[in-house]
Amino acid sequence: MAARSVSGSIFDQLFYLYMAIAVVVGVLVVGWLVYIMVKYSARPGSPKPRDAPRAGVLPAERGHPLWSYVMALVIAGIMFGLAFGTISAVTTLETPPEGEEWLHLNVIGFQFGWKVEYIGTGGIVVGRINEWTIPVDTAIVANVTSQDVWHNFALNEYRMRIDVIPGQTNHLWWKAQDVGTVEPVCVQICGVGHALMKARMHVVPQDEFTRWLSDESQRDYGRLERANQVLNLTYDGAGFRAENKSIDPTKAFAVRIDNQGAASERFALGQNQVSLASGETGLVAGAAGVTRLEALGSGATFELGRSS
Amino acid sequence: MAKKGLKHWLSTTNHKDVGILYLWTSLAFFVIGGIMALVMRTQLATADQAIFGDQTAEIYNQLVTMHGIVMIIFFLSPFAFAFGNYIVPIQLGAADLIFPRLNALSYWMYLAGGLTSLVGFFTGGAAAGGWTLYTPLSLREFMPRVGLDLVGIGIVLFVVGVTVSTINFLVTYFKLRAPGMKLYHMPLFSWAVFFTVVIMLFAFPALGAAGLMLLADRNLGFHFFDVENGGAILWAHLFWFFGHPEVYILLLPGLGAVLEVVSTFSERPLWGKKAVVWSLAIATFLSFIVYIHHMFTTGVDPNLRKAMTITTEMISVPFGIIYLCMIATMWGGRIRYSVPMLFAIGFILLFLIGGLTGVFLSSVAIDYGMQGSYWVVAHFHYAVLGGGVWGVLSALYFWFPKLTGRMFNERLGRTHFWMGFIGFNLLFMSMFFYGKMPRRIYTYSAEADYATYLSVSTLNTIATVGAFMFAAGVGLMLVNFLWSWKHGAYAGHDPWGGDSLEWTISSPPPEHNFTQTPVLLPNPIDVEKEAAAKAAAVSIVPGTKP
Numbered sequence: 001m002a003a004r005s006v007s008g009s010i011f012d013q014l015f016y017l018y019m020a021i022a023v024v025v026g027v028l029v030v031g032w033l034v035y036i037m038v039k040y041s042a043r044p045g046s047p048k049p050r051d052a053p054r055a056g057v058l059p060a061e062r063g064h065p066l067w068s069y070v071m072a073l074v075i076a077g078i079m080f081g082l083a084f085g086t087i088s089a090v091t092t093l094e095t096p097p098e099g100e101e102w103l104h105l106n107v108i109g110f111q112f113g114w115k116v117e118y119i120g121t122g123g124i125v126v127g128r129i130n131e132w133t134i135p136v137d138t139a140i141v142a143n144v145t146s147q148d149v150w151h152n153f154a155l156n157e158y159r160m161r162i163d164v165i166p167g168q169t170n171h172l173w174w175k176a177q178d179v180g181t182v183e184p185v186c187v188q189i190c191g192v193g194h195a196l197m198k199a200r201m202h203v204v205p206q207d208e209f210t211r212w213l214s215d216e217s218q219r220d221y222g223r224l225e226r227a228n229q230v231l232n233l234t235y236d237g238a239g240f241r242a243e244n245k246s247i248d249p250t251k252a253f254a255v256r257i258d259n260q261g262a263a264s265e266r267f268a269l270g271q272n273q274v275s276l277a278s279g280e281t282g283l284v285a286g287a288a289g290v291t292r293l294e295a296l297g298s299g300a301t302f303e304l305g306r307s308s
Numbered sequence: 309m310a311k312k313g314l315k316h317w318l319s320t321t322n323h324k325d326v327g328i329l330y331l332w333t334s335l336a337f338f339v340i341g342g343i344m345a346l347v348m349r350t351q352l353a354t355a356d357q358a359i360f361g362d363q364t365a366e367i368y369n370q371l372v373t374m375h376g377i378v379m380i381i382f383f384l385s386p387f388a389f390a391f392g393n394y395i396v397p398i399q400l401g402a403a404d405l406i407f408p409r410l411n412a413l414s415y416w417m418y419l420a421g422g423l424t425s426l427v428g429f430f431t432g433g434a435a436a437g438g439w440t441l442y443t444p445l446s447l448r449e450f451m452p453r454v455g456l457d458l459v460g461i462g463i464v465l466f467v468v469g470v471t472v473s474t475i476n477f478l479v480t481y482f483k484l485r486a487p488g489m490k491l492y493h494m495p496l497f498s499w500a501v502f503f504t505v506v507i508m509l510f511a512f513p514a515l516g517a518a519g520l521m522l523l524a525d526r527n528l529g530f531h532f533f534d535v536e537n538g539g540a541i542l543w544a545h546l547f548w549f550f551g552h553p554e555v556y557i558l559l560l561p562g563l564g565a566v567l568e569v570v571s572t573f574s575e576r577p578l579w580g581k582k583a584v585v586w587s588l589a590i591a592t593f594l595s596f597i598v599y600i601h602h603m604f605t606t607g608v609d610p611n612l613r614k615a616m617t618i619t620t621e622m623i624s625v626p627f628g629i630i631y632l633c634m635i636a637t638m639w640g641g642r643i644r645y646s647v648p649m650l651f652a653i654g655f656i657l658l659f660l661i662g663g664l665t666g667v668f669l670s671s672v673a674i675d676y677g678m679q680g681s682y683w684v685v686a687h688f689h690y691a692v693l694g695g696g697v698w699g700v701l702s703a704l705y706f707w708f709p710k711l712t713g714r715m716f717n718e719r720l721g722r723t724h725f726w727m728g729f730i731g732f733n734l735l736f737m738s739m740f741f742y743g744k745m746p747r748r749i750y751t752y753s754a755e756a757d758y759a760t761y762l763s764v765s766t767l768n769t770i771a772t773v774g775a776f777m778f779a780a781g782v783g784l785m786l787v788n789f790l791w792s793w794k795h796g797a798y799a800g801h802d803p804w805g806g807d808s809l810e811w812t813i814s815s816p817p818p819e820h821n822f823t824q825t826p827v828l829l830p831n832p833i834d835v836e837k838e839a840a841a842k843a844a845a846v847s848i849v850p851g852t853k854p
Contacts, residue, residue, distance in 0.1 A: 011677040018674065022664040029660055033635050037653070040574070042642045049641060051833050052575040053807030056826075058493055059577035060833040063636065068583035068629050075628040079621040079667075086671040087614050093673055094610060149445040150540055152605065152680055156744050157757070159677030163606045166444060167535035170607035183757070187680030187746040189372070189438040190445060192365045195749035 003157035003203075004177040010089050011159035017085055021078060093160070096139045096173040103135065105142045107172075109151035109164035112193030114184060119272070120217030124224075124254055124285045128216070130199040134176065135209035141173045151197070152188035161187060176203040221254060221283065229253040229286075233302065235295060237261030240302040249304045253286035255293060266296040321408035324817065326415050327394030328711070331704075333419055334387035335786070340426070341378035342779055344371045349735075353772040355754035355765040368750035369436035370429070370455075376439025377459060380554065381466060382422035384692070385508075388561030388700050392477070392501045395707060398810040398817060399498045401486025401826035406479045410472050417469030425462030428455030435459040438748060440551070441522070443533040443543040448526045460523045467516035474509040477501065486809070486826045492585065493828060495808040496571075496578060497703070499585055500564020503592045504557050510596065511553035518546035544603055552599035556591060558692050559659075562699020563630070564588075566652045569706050570634055572806045573649035574641030577831075580633040587626035587633075594623050604675045613672045620670035627663055631656070647721035648804070651702035654729050658694025665740070666691060682758075683743030686736045694732065701728075701785075708789065709803045713815040714796030720788040727781035734774025738767040 051060040096102055106117040113130045120126040134140055144153055146166040154161035155174060162172040164186075176182075186197035204212065224230050232243035235257055247253045257267055259276040266275045267282075270290035274282045284293070293302040312325070320326060348371050351359050358364040397405055405411045428434035434455040437445040446456055481502055485494070494502070522543075524530035533539030571578045578584065600608060600616035634656065643649070665687040668674050678684060708716050745758035758764045802811040809826050810817070 007676070011674065014671065014673050015668070015677070018668045018671065022667065026660060026664055029631065029635070030657065033638075033653075033656060036635060036638045037643060040638060040641045040643050042644045046642050049575050051577050051831075052642075053572055053577065053805060055802045055805075055807055055811040056809060057807060057829045058831045058834070059571070059581070059807055060831040061581070061837075062577045063580035063583070063633065065580065065583060067632070067636075068580055071629050071632050072625050075625045076622065079624050080618075082667065082671065083618045083621050086617050086673045089673040090610075090614065090617075090676075093676060149450055150442045154680065154746065156681075156746075161605055161676060161679055163603075165540045165606065167538060167540055168607065185746050188442070189369065189748040191437065191450065192369060194369070195365060195746075195751055 002178045003182050005158035006175040007093055007160040008158045014089050096141050100139050102139045102141045107142045107144045107153055109146040111148050111191050112197040114199045120213050124217040124220050126216045126220050133202040133204055133212050135206045136176050136179050136203050139175045143169050144172055145169045149190050150188055151186045151190045154185050154187040157182040179203050224254050231255045234258045234260055239300050249291050255284045268294045268296055321412045323393050323397050323404045326411050327390050329415055330386050331390035334383050337378050337383040341375050341383055344375040349772040349775040352768050355752055365750045370434045372748050373435050373439055384558045384696055386418055391703050396498050396501050398821050399495050399808045401809050402484035403820045405476050406484055407476045410476050414469040414473040417465050421462040421465035425459045428458045431455055444535055460519050463519045467512045470508055470512050474505040477505040489828055496567040497564040500560040503588045504560045507553045507557050507592055511550045514546050515550035548599040548602040553595040556595040558696040562696045565703035566655045566699045569648045569652040569702050570637050572804050574638040574643045576641040579636035583629055584633045587629045591626040604672045605679050617672045648702050648706035650725040655698045658690055658698055662691030662694050681743055682739045682745045682747055685747045686739035689736045709799030710810055710815045712793050713799055714792050715799050716792040717788050720784055724781045724784045727777050731774045731777030735771050738770045742767045
């Protein structure tokens with residue numbers, strides 16, 4: 001199964017460059033060694049070299065330093081060439097492509113599995129454990145962290161990986177170029193379940209992904225609704241009116257807004273935002289620690305904790 | 309060898325006897341660490357196995373951790389220091405190290421540290437979580453077991469012993485060389501051990517400090533490695549500041565021994581000694597400014613990643629020069645392929661692969677694709693087992709006649725070489741071919757897409773066969789030595805035709821090494837050359853002083 005990727009092809013190019021040089025150097029060294037081993041092998045009657053070691057006598061000086069300098073320059077030249085190749089490749093590997101739409105994800109490692117969070121339709125946070133879906137030919141930009149010990153999120157097929165360190169957020173981007181399923185694994189020993197810390201990542205066409213994410217958002221929304229964690233608000237152009245009882249903003253929640261104002265409006269709950277035309281209804285996902293909903297156009301606000 | 313009682317071995321301060329203690333102790337740790345490796349290879353021999361049932365993952369994690377700690381800390385360095393103890397003072401023309409009691413102290417701290425670490429297995433679980441002991445996994449919250457504290461204590465004991473020893477060696481180097489012996493005159497093994505102790509002096513304190521901090525966090529409620537304070541990455545920095553130089557600590561003594569073996573068995577002096585010594589010095593320095601390549605994926609500063617890619621690739625320069633000189637030494641020689649020389653050739657071939665594959669991993673871009681995989685395991689073992697251990701095995705065969713006064717059985721030695729060499733390559737070459745497999749996993753699925761050419765299961769089976777073959781070779785070696793120690797043919801002063809001072813005295817050497825002040829004679833060829841140069845200088849400009 002092909003599983004091409006931007007990082008994978010950069011890796012392959014660089015790997016084969018290093019391999020070519022390693023093979024040439026290896027063959028030269030081994031060839032030279034074998035030649036000398038055969039040519040100067042001791043045979044009956046071969047004369048003792050004039051400068052052969054003698055116990056208690058300092059060894060004779062041998063060899064011209066010039067060869068060492070030449071050798072040093074040659075090796076340093078090759079190595080600088082390789083380092084240059086690496087440095088130009090690594091910039092691409094570390095920087096997501098400019099001028100493209102990125103898909104942002106959160107990847108959270110835990111003992112023993114992976115949780116991936118999307119910002120779904122209407123800002124619903126879609127969380128999936130050990131099995132998730134991404135679109136093909138799209139740059140995925142992930143914020144990666146751990147909730148317990150050190151892990152390493154490795155996309156073996158794409159030749160990319162990043163340490164997953166508690167208390168620190170690392171960044172990783174990748175772009176899959178083939179549809180199919182790949183298997184992200186943990187490559188940093190993290191405890192007794194380390195070997196089984198694998199996930200399945202489905203790579204699907206863009207439109208299929210959009211459908212999937214919207215379905216998942218609906219499903220997660222349904223879950224919130226059943227838990228009475230959806231706050232229904234009506235916006236009249238100047239202020240909000242709550243349609244149901246208060247929600248608990250310390251747990252996962254969503255806000256459903258019905259824009260009855262005359263104009264379109266943009267609503268923000270911290271980082272999570274949604275734009276609604278007049279008469280449209282939409283969702284904003286709850287964000288941890290944010291309790292103030294804001295209509296960015298009119299400046300009207302709504303405090304979630306105090307609604308009734 | 310005269311019979312020496314238990315009391316003698318417990319109280320000896322003679323550098324040769326301490327060397328023998330180091331030798332047998334480290335070989336015991338080699339066997340213990342090797343058995344752990346064999347158990348792991350048995351578990352991995354085919355896909356989807358669980359040889360200990362439910363406990364397999366837990367036991368495997370303990371083994372993978374303790375195999376690393378035992379081999380890296382309690383086997384290889386002390387194994388090299390068996391010869392550091394035994395041979396270096398003699399090569400310098402000294403009667404002993406300058407502080408013999410401190411030397412004995414170092415040994416006993418080493419033994420105490422090693423045993424303390426192993427005791428963990430009998431306390432309901434040894435340390436698990438990798439020899440790198442990354443926090444927070446090794447903090448009390450995630451690993452409350454006492455086995456991990458024991459490893460911490462063992463490491464701290466060992467570091468204290470090592471630090472004492474480095475001072476002991478350095479003072480010996482500067483104060484106890486034979487009259488007229490300049491630093492430059494030291495044989496290559498002594499030079500290599502010199503640079504090894506310099507690295508130890510600066511690298512081990514980082515590990516000692518990290519170990520103490522870990523113990524304090526675990527037992528006294530300190531907060532060095534708290535996640536909220538960035539403690540996870542702090543441990544990695546401290547550990548790898550030690551961890552990378554440690555690789556050179558493991559490598560250099562073997563390399564130095566191989567340089568002497570190559571020269572002795574080719575019957576030619578080392579080619580470009582000055583270049584080799586300078587290369588060792590440069591490698592010593594570089595070893596401290598490359599460690600970020602172990603942390604390329606941790607999200608450290610991108611410029612640091614690039615800089616350390618360059619410094620790491622530059623390490624090829626000194627080692628390339630050493631290789632050039634090592635092979636050029638054989639040029640024009642009369643090469644005898646006795647067992648030490650076979651192991652030296654093995655070293656050259658295996659460490660070449662270890663070194664070349666290391667260049668791949670020095671590239672931050674390639675490392676993104678390989679970190680934590682079997683490709684790294686293969687590279688590491690080619691460098692440290694194929695390099696470090698293989699070099700010291702060569703040293704062991706080389707100096708065995710000096711240590712015991714007896715020759716080993718040549719045929720058994722050759723068999724060991726071929727079993728070891730073939731087994732080694734079956735074991736670790738196959739790992740390159742399943743290089744995508746994550747390391748430190750106790751089982752794998754037969755369908756996993758980790759391998760090229762053969763299936764991941766087949767390649768693992770080949771590796772396991774190789775491991776047992778390698779181990780059988782080591783068994784042969786032990787049998788050979790135990791038998792030959794008593795029954796081997798007498799060796800005489802200089803069975804191989806070596807040139808350094810240890811070959812001028814009896815085998816085994818007398819209690820205080822030299823019965824009269826040792827003198828190194830200048831080489832007649834160099835004397836002649838100098839005289840000729842002088843004469844030429846006189847004739848070119850008549851009437852002036854040369």
